[in-house]
Amino acid sequence: MKAATAIWLHGLTCNGNTQSLLCAPEALLDTLLRRVNFLFHPSFCVEDSPCKAIEEVLGAKQRLNILVIEGAVGEDNMYRLKGRSFKEVIKELAQAADYVVAVGNCAVHGNIPALKDDVSGLQFKFKEPGGILGEDFRSRKGLPVINISGCPAHPEWIAMTLIALAENRIPQLDKWNRPKHLYAYFVHDGCLRVQYYEWKVEAKELGKKEGCLFYHFGCRGPLTRASCNKILWNSVSSKTRSGQPCFGCTEFDFPRRNMWETKYNMGIPAQLPPGVSLRGYIMLSGVAKTFTPSRLKKNLLEE
Ligand code: SF4
Known part of the structure; x- marks a missing residue:
């Protein structure tokens, strides 16, 4: 050819x-x-x-x-x-x-x-x-x-x-x-932290394997269309896999100020993922936080 x-x-x-x-x-x-x-x-x-x-x-x-x-x-x-x-x-x-x-x-x-x-x-x-x-x-x-x-x-x-x-x-x-x-997928799809996201378990610090980075550290994975967690970088990793938030760099509104920070209005993230209603978010948050599996609160290498 x-x-x-x-x-x-x-x-x-x-x-x-x-x-x-x-x-x-x-x-x-x-x-x-x-x-x-x-x-x-x-x-x-x-x-x-x-x-x-x-x-x-x-x-x-x-x-x-x-x-x-x-x-x-x-x-x-x-x-x-x-x-x-x-x-x-x-x-x-x-x-x-x-x-x-x-x-x-x-x-x-x-x-x-x-x-x-x-x-x-x-x-x-x-x-x-x-x-x-x-x-x-x-x-x-x-x-x-x-x-x-x-x-x-x-x-x-x-x-x-x-x-x-x-x-x-x-x-x-x-x-x-x-x-x-x-670009049909979200960065969130394929992220190894989705369980933590769903049970509202926040990451305590950057660079660790435990916790979701959406609640404190500004992760844009659920709002950003890109296949970073499906086609891995260098064939091995992605930002969220290495413990850093997705900054939403494939979207039109990149860059933003204070990218390591989640903005809140009255205790609710200022931007919810597409399709998630405010009412649904509040209801599910309460349930998820009440019934979080204890294993998700521990360090992964703990017994
Ligand atoms: S770290 Fe980001 S991409 Fe991963 S589950 Fe949490 S919100 Fe989704």
């Missing part, structure tokens, strides 16, 4: 998604590099400038299958290419590409850089549709920007999506244009 062509460009970014991708399992990375020919990638290519690859695509000398953008985009982005602003170049390349992929929360929703007025993600600014390409943008294959959100996005989500597109396998997308098979 002929490799698909791709150009990967950096906007306003910390490079975290590239670093994340480099941590993908070796076999997956190997498959990615066999299926996708990166005409330019800031870390994978020896060229230190994307100009040649961009000119060839815009001059119709080279077909571009996949355009990948990592980072938010603004009016005054870091560099100009042949007199055009970075934003203009991305718009032109996006029109030429079969598929456009936004990798990481900055490229998807704007994230911290989008606190500045003229900066946004490709088709969203936080939850508002639009972004630099506009709500109605469709690539040559008729698709909106395919969003792989996360800060950073999981290496396997990035690699699997690029491989699928290279083979013209189109994922079903959710309302944020993210592949459903990766």
Whole structure:
């Protein structure tokens, strides 16, 4: 099978998604590099400038299958290419590409850089549709920007999506244009602490195996769609498995202030998980706390 062509460009970014991708399992990375020919990638290519690859695509000398953008985009982005602003170049390349992929929360929703007025993600600014390409943008294959959100996005989500597109396998997308098979679940699904959540047993400190991190430590697992506890990081762990709260980094409202803290209104968490009513939460909390199994109150290694 002929490799698909791709150009990967950096906007306003910390490079975290590239670093994340480099941590993908070796076999997956190997498959990615066999299926996708990166005409330019800031870390994978020896060229230190994307100009040649961009000119060839815009001059119709080279077909571009996949355009990948990592980072938010603004009016005054870091560099100009042949007199055009970075934003203009991305718009032109996006029109030429079969598929456009936004990798990481900055490229998807704007994230911290989008606190500045003229900066946004490709088709969203936080939850508002639009972004630099506009709500109605469709690539040559008729698709909106395919969003792989996360800060950073999981290496396997990035690699699997690029491989699928290279083979013209189109994922079903959710309302944020993210592949459903990766973002239909909540981080809560598959977390090893769900029993503690259900019986309202709070974690006493970070980094321990016991307790749920929702009640004190701001865990957003029940409110955040991502498969972090199903497709584990480095194939072995996740934030909640290592005793840290999920910060909800795949959602439009990331980041938030005081991320290690659960906000309460009159003794009830200010944000309940989708589908949980206030009345139901109050009733179940009382029952759960009254009948908590004694084993859940102990250290796991205790008899
Ligand atoms: S730690 Fe977070 S993800 Fe895990 S059960 Fe508690 S709320 Fe859910």
